[in-house]
Amino acid sequence: MHRDDGTGTAWTLIVPLKPLERAKSRLAAAVGERLRPELALAFARDTVAAALACPAVGDVVIVTDDPRAGAELAAAGARVLPDAPAAGLNAALEHGEADVRRRRPDAAVAALNADLPALRPAELARVLDAARAHPRAFLADAAGVGTTLLTAAPGTALAPAFGGASRARHLRSGAVEITLSDVESVRRDVDTGEDLAAALALGVGPHTRGFRTSAASPA
Numbered sequence: 001m002h003r004d005d006g007t008g009t010a011w012t013l014i015v016p017l018k019p020l021e022r023a024k025s026r027l028a029a030a031v032g033e034r035l036r037p038e039l040a041l042a043f044a045r046d047t048v049a050a051a052l053a054c055p056a057v058g059d060v061v062i063v064t065d066d067p068r069a070g071a072e073l074a075a076a077g078a079r080v081l082p083d084a085p086a087a088g089l090n091a092a093l094e095h096g097e098a099d100v101r102r103r104r105p106d107a108a109v110a111a112l113n114a115d116l117p118a119l120r121p122a123e124l125a126r127v128l129d130a131a132r133a134h135p136r137a138f139l140a141d142a143a144g145v146g147t148t149l150l151t152a153a154p155g156t157a158l159a160p161a162f163g164g165a166s167r168a169r170h171l172r173s174g175a176v177e178i179t180l181s182d183v184e185s186v187r188r189d190v191d192t193g194e195d196l197a198a199a200l201a202l203g204v205g206p207h208t209r210g211f212r213t214s215a216a217s218p219a
Contacts, residue, residue: 010058011128011151012107013051014096014158015078016089017044017064017114024115030193031211039211041069043115043190045076046205050119051112052077056128061100062114063092093160097152108132110151111160113189117208118199120185127178127186136175140167142187142198149186150175 017023023040031039044062051060060078064070070080081099085091093111100107110128131137131151136159139149147166152158161169171177190196199208 009108009132009154011056011110012058012100012104013060013110013112014093014100015044015048015051015060015062015112015114016083016092016096017062017066017069017073019064019066020069024191026191027193027196030196035211039196039208040115041072042207042211043117044069045072045207046117047112047114047119048073048076048078049205049207050116050121051124054121054124054128056125061096063096089162090160093158093162097158106154108152108154109158110149111158111162113148115190116148116186116188117190117204118185118188118202119205123183123185126180127183130178130180134176136173137178138167138170138175139178139180139183139186141189142184142195146189148189149178 020037020040024036027039028036048060051057062070062073062078062080063083064080065083065086074080081096083092083095085095097109100109127139127149135153135156137151138147141148145165145167147162147170150158150160150170159173161173185202188199188202190199
């Protein structure tokens with residue numbers, strides 16, 4: 001069910017998630033193959049919980065074909081949409097966007113990474129509030145190479161170009177870069193052991209925190 005933030009323009013977040021057996025492959029070297037899918041799910045659970053706690057967010061749509069992840073994230077309050085295209089990250093986001101706008105043509109939508117375990121609702125609200133000033137806007141990741149959030153106002157196509165050096169592609173596409181300070185939790189995605197250490201230093205959510213001891217050494 002869509003929640004209203006009081007302005008009538010609460011955001012719908014679209015969060016794509018690979019099947020857990022394929023998620024976060026680069027993390028295996030740091031935490032071991034056994035923990036890798038468990039951590040991917042923990043990241044997603046903490047990301048979704050923080051997003052749903054954000055006052056600027058009306059609802060969260062997960063695009064995934066993973067039955068376990070779908071069930072757990074639905075129980076947390078997200079709406080789960082099967083990844084019908086099964087053609088990668090950007091196709092999943094476009095599929096989610098089309099579904100959202102079939103239901104609510106005036107929706108403001110945002111694509112959010114599923115691997116933001118340190119995400120803080122207040123920082124996400126600041127980023128989304130800044131994005132309201134632009135038809136399309138994005139936030140670069142902590143490395144300044146990728147993208148963790150891409151937004152589109154009502155009536156504007158999301159046009160996602162995630163993957164690798166997506167910051168440059170989103171800039172070339174005309175999206176405005178959000179350059180706020182003190183929103184590190186929204187920038188801190190986790191692909192490697194070094195990323196995980198940085199997220200842990202920021203302070204992660206309870207699901208990821210439960211793996212902290214185990215993640216400190218490979219399985």
